[in-house]
Amino acid sequence: MMSDAVRAVILGIVEGVTEFIPVSSTGHLLLAERFFDLGEGPFWKSFAILIQLGAILAIVALYFSKLWAIARGMFSDPAAQRFVIGVLVAFLPAAVVGAIAGSYIKAFLFNPWVVCFSLIVGGAILLWVDQLDLEPQEHDATTFPLPMYLWIGVAQCISMIPGVSRSGATIVGAMLLGADKRAAAEFSFFLAIPTMVGAFVYDLYKSRGEMTLDHAGLIAIGFVVSFITAMIVVKAFLGYVTRHGFTLFAWWRVIVGTLGLIALAMGR
Numbered sequence: 139m140m141s142d143a144v145r146a147v148i149l150g151i152v153e154g155v156t157e158f159i160p161v162s163s164t165g166h167l168l169l170a171e172r173f174f175d176l177g178e179g180p181f182w183k184s185f186a187i188l189i190q191l192g193a194i195l196a197i198v199a200l201y202f203s204k205l206w207a208i209a210r211g212m213f214s215d216p217a218a219q220r221f222v223i224g225v226l227v228a229f230l231p232a233a234v235v236g237a238i239a240g241s242y243i244k245a246f247l248f249n250p251w252v253v254c255f256s257l258i259v260g261g262a263i264l265l266w267v268d269q270l271d272l273e274p275q276e277h278d279a280t281t282f283p284l285p286m287y288l289w290i291g292v293a294q295c296i297s298m299i300p301g302v303s304r305s306g307a308t309i310v311g312a313m314l315l316g317a318d319k320r321a322a323a324e325f326s327f328f329l330a331i332p333t334m335v336g337a338f339v340y341d342l343y344k345s346r347g348e349m350t351l352d353h354a355g356l357i358a359i360g361f362v363v364s365f366i367t368a369m370i371v372v373k374a375f376l377g378y379v380t381r382h383g384f385t386l387f388a389w390w391r392v393i394v395g396t397l398g399l400i401a402l403a404m405g406r
Contacts (some may be wrong), residue, residue, distance in 0.1 A: 160306030197399025256301025
C-alpha cells in the first residue's frame with residue numbers, strides 16, 4: 139500500500155506541474171486522488187489547497203528582482219503604486235466570492251464529475267481563444283489599464299469551479315482584453331500570489347482543528363516538492379506559449395476530461 143509520504147510527493151509534483159499552466163491544478167489533484175487512490179477525505183482536500191503556496195513561492199523566487207523593485211517603490215514610484223493597486227483590484231472579486239461561497243463550493247463542487255466537464259469545456263474555450271486573430275495592445279503585465287485588471291479579476295472568479303483553472307481563466311480573460319500571451323501568463327502568475335496566499339490562510343484557519351503533526355509533515359513534503367517542480371515548469375511554460383500558444387494544453391484538458399468521464403461512467 140502506498141504510504142502517505144509518497145502520496146504527498148506525487149501530489150506535490152502534480153501541483154507544481156499544473157498550477158501555472160491552464161489545465162487546472164485543483165482538478166488534476168482531485169482526479170489523481172480519486173482514480174489513483176492518492177488520498178480522499180477532508181484532509182486531502184485541504185492538502186490540495188495548502189501545498190499551492192509552495193508553487194506560489196516559486197513565482198516569488200523567479201520574479202524576485204521585479205517584485206522587490208515594486209515593493210521598494212510602493213510609497214514613492216507611481217508606476218509601482220499603480221501596479222500594486224491593479225493586483226489588489228484584480229484580487230478583490232475572488233476574495234469576495236470566496237468569502238461568501240467558499241464553503242458551498244468546497245462542499246458541492248469538489249467532485250470528479252464537475253472537474254471532468256469543466257476540463258472539457260475549458261479546453262474548448264482555450265482552443266477557440268488561441269485560434270482567434272487577436273491584435274494584442276498590452277505587452278507588459280505591470281501596465282495594464284485599471285479596468286482591465288478588474289475584469290481579469292472577475293474572470294478569475296470562474297476558476298473557483300474545480301477544473302476550470304485559475305491560470306486558464308485569467309490568461310483567457312487578459313488575452314480577450316488585449317494582452318499578448320506572455321503578458322497574460324505573467325499577470326496570471328502575479329495575481330496568483332495574493333489569491334493563493336489568501337486561500338492558504340483561509341483554508342488553514344478553517345481546518346486548524348483537524349491538523350496533526352503528521353499532517354503538518356505531509357503538507358511540508360508537498361510544499362517543497364511543488365515549489366521545486368513549479369520553478370522548473372514556469373520557465374519552460376513562458377517560452378513555449380510565446381512560440382506555440384495554448385493548443386497543447388487545450389487538448390490535454392479535453393483528453394483528460396473525456397477519459398475521466400469514461401472512468402466515472404464505468405464506476406471508478
